Amino acid sequence: MLHFLLIALLLLFTGAAFSYFTPHDPLHVNMKERILPANSEHWLGTDHLGRDIFSRIAAGAKTTVGTGMLILAAALMIGVPAGLVSGYIGGLFDRIFMRVVDAFMAFPDYIVAIILSGLLGPGLMNLIFAIVMVKWVGYARLVRGTVLSLKQKDYVLLARINGLSSVRILWKHILPHVAGHVLVLATLDLGKVILMIAALSYIGLGAQPPAPEWGAMLNDGKAFFYHSPELMIIPGLCIMLVVLLSNVAGDRLRDKYDVKNAKGGLQ
Incomplete structure (x- = not known):
């Protein structure tokens, strides 16, 4: 269990730490140094505006992974109490509540998140609200x-x-037994939430320029893919690594707690 906690702490604090120890300002534009290869000064090279890629990747970890953690925390704060109360009270309240949940889950969460983000307008706060609105129902x-x-x-x-x-x-006798199931689902869900953040930012509905965010960096680099594929490959690999870590940790936790249908809650 300790190594799972270490992974979570690493994901949580790496971005925050890196954002204060980056070798260059991730927002600094220098057109004289645009699209440089990796060198001793710019460890991963520079992008089309001369910004240091390593510094932007490190700062982007705080935005992408930190936002994912924040979304999961908000979804848990809404979904867990709602599910506890609905399941325990039962009756008419539970039937009405389940109809609300079914309405939210009637459409794919990506589609609902895109619609909500489009209606609210581009921006990181609107993205957070949109994803929380589609993720809390799974926990509930x-x-x-x-x-x-x-x-x-x-x-x-x-x-x-x-x-x-x-x-x-609820607090003493039921919540401790629910916690294991919720932990498994949240760990598995982290990768999907990060993919949603990156996808929405990629299409312009999430973090806005010049904010460093991995999905937005993919969008910035697509025009230069044939000349400098690293502009897309590096943030893509970062997204893949974090998603892989969360899925591996979730699978191991699912086996530990013997949760058979944890992934089903992600559908």
Whole structure:
């Protein structure tokens, strides 16, 4: 378990640390040094505006990975309590809640995120809101289904008989059992969220120039792909590496907690 936590901490703090120790200003434009190959001064070369690629990749980690973490945190803060309450209360409230969840999940999350981002307009904050709106329902549905099975367990029934409040039962007896499922889904979801951030930024709905963001860097480099393919390859490899790490960690956690349908919650 320790190495999974180390991976999460690495993803969380690497971008923030690199953004303060980059060798060059990631926003500095120098047309005299545009599209230089890797050298001792510019470790990964420069882009079409003479900006240091390594510095922009490092600063972009803070934007891309940090935004992904923020989106997951917001989705968990909405989805987990909603799923707990809906599953535990049941009845009419649960039926209405599930119709809302079904409405959100009736369309692919990428399509809904693109529509919401298009309606709200380009920008990182609008992108965050759009993705959170399509991701919280997966956690709510997972938690709600788990609570429905747990609330019939003997230890929960005994807690009710002993007079424990619903809040204490949810907090002490149900939430610890839900946490493993949520952790697996969130770890698997991190890669998908980062792909969504990069995709929306690539089509101009996310981070706006000159902000360093991996998806936006892919868009900047596409016009120079045949002459300088590294402008797209380097940020593409960074995205692939982070997604691969999150998927590997999620698969291992799923095996550890024996969660059979964690990936199903991502659909």
